[in-house]
Amino acid sequence: MTAEAPREGALRRLEGIMARVEALLGKREAPPPDPAIFPSHRAFRWERVGERGGRIAPIPHTHRVDLSGLVGIDGAKNELLRNTEQFVSGLGANHVLLWGERGTGKSSCVKGLLPVFGPRGLRIVELSRWDLFSFPKIVGQLRDLPFRFLLFCDDLSFDEGEADFRGLKTLLDGGVEERPENVLIYATSNRRHLMPERRVALGAEDEIHPEEAVSEKLSLSDRFGLQLGFYRFDQETYLAVVESYARRLRLPVDPATLREEALRWALSAGSRSGRTAKQFIDDLAGRLGMRSP
Numbered sequence: 622m623t624a625e626a627p628r629e630g631a632l633r634r635l636e637g638i639m640a641r642v643e644a645l646l647g648k649r650e651a652p653p654p655d656p657a658i659f660p661s662h663r664a665f666r667w668e669r670v671g672e673r674g675g676r677i678a679p680i681p682h683t684h685r686v687d688l689s690g691l692v693g694i695d696g697a698k699n700e701l702l703r704n705t706e707q708f709v710s711g712l713g714a715n716h717v718l719l720w721g722e723r724g725t726g727k728s729s730c731v732k733g734l735l736p737v738f739g740p741r742g743l744r745i746v747e748l749s750r751w752d753l754f755s756f757p758k759i760v761g762q763l764r765d766l767p768f769r770f771l772l773f774c775d776d777l778s779f780d781e782g783e784a785d786f787r788g789l790k791t792l793l794d795g796g797v798e799e800r801p802e803n804v805l806i807y808a809t810s811n812r813r814h815l816m817p818e819r820r821v822a823l824g825a826e827d828e829i830h831p832e833e834a835v836s837e838k839l840s841l842s843d844r845f846g847l848q849l850g851f852y853r854f855d856q857e858t859y860l861a862v863v864e865s866y867a868r869r870l871r872l873p874v875d876p877a878t879l880r881e882e883a884l885r886w887a888l889s890a891g892s893r894s895g896r897t898a899k900q901f902i903d904d905l906a907g908r909l910g911m912r913s914p
Contacts, residue, residue: 653762654678663739666747667759675755677746677762688733691726691895692865693858697849701730702737704847708805709738709769715846719809724896725851727809728775742768750777764801777808808845859883859893866902872909879905 654677658665662679669675691698701717708714719727735745746759753774763770854862863883867874886901887893906913 656766659744659766659768663735663743664745664747667749667752667755669752669755675752675758677759680747683735684732685736686729686733688730688737690865690869691729691733692862693854693895694726694730694851697851698726698730700847700849701734705734705738705743705771709741709743711802714805716806716844717808717847717849718845719807719849719851720811720813721851722853722894723811724892724894725854726895727851729895731771731773731775731807731809734771738769743771744768745771745773748772748774750774760801760804763804766803768803770804772804772806774806774808777810778812806845813848813850854893854895856884856893859887859898862895862898863901866898867905870902870906870911870913872902872906872911874905874909 658677658679662681664680664683665677666680667675668678688698688702697719701719704714704717719730721727731745734743746763748755748759752759753772756772759772860880860883863879864876867879872879882905883898883901886904887897890897890900903913
């Protein structure tokens with residue numbers, strides 16, 4: 622027997638122990654959340670425990686967004702406020718899909734709901750796309766609580782060939798188990814129908830009825846009763862957003878210089894959006910020796 626043999630045997634035993642520990646962790650169910658966390662916190666995230674379990678954990682430092690500061694998206698913003706008002710009031714309301722160009726304020730709109738409706742019992746639970754399939758566990762922990770919950774999935778989309786979207790359709794419709802009246806799903810996506818859309822050439826698909834396959838994919842977004850589009854900013858809307866940020870910070874810069882530099886920044890970034898405007902203002906404030914919120 623070589624000197625390496627005992628060491629190899631010990632490593633194998635250690636690997637076996639670790640495998641058993643991981644298996645036990647995967648089967649372990651996390652305890653339900655302490656109800657006391659919901660009055661004292663407004664934002665939460667679903668944290669996985671092992672392979673199948675998870676728990677609702679509070680987010681102590683939330684990103685505060687002032688909806689009044691989101692310029693150029695009034696139509697979508699007002700519809701989102703209306704739907705959420707109905708939900709918080711215990712009236713009929715819909716799941717919401719906010720889709721469109723990146724950086725146009727989709728996520729900020731959802732985050733901005735907390736300062737408005739948080740004092741009236743609205744709570745947000747942030748999920749990743751993969752966490753949506755823990756929906757029964759999450760709902761089971763929220764169903765009987767005296768709060769209104771938005772399950773928020775940011776940047777939701779599915780790639781070609783993925784079958785997971787069928788599971789999400791069932792979740793949105795409720796399946797056999799009734800969806801609790803105090804839970805809705807709000808999701809954002811860069812894709813209007815959550816999946817890539819391609820032209821189908823005649824004879825290029827194996828489907829005998831390709832229109833049925835297309836219809837099945839489109840039916841996922843149809844499960845969101847309210848769909849809000851966010852579009853690329855034109856130049857004037859972009860400049861209006863820049864000027865709004867500059868006024869709020871009271872930046873000491875003349876309007877002509879502000880517009881000229883903002884357009885140069887957008888050209889360099891290759892984008893005109895609310896995010897681009899905010900990044901420009903952050904940079905400008907720093908160059909002027911000022912802080913930005």
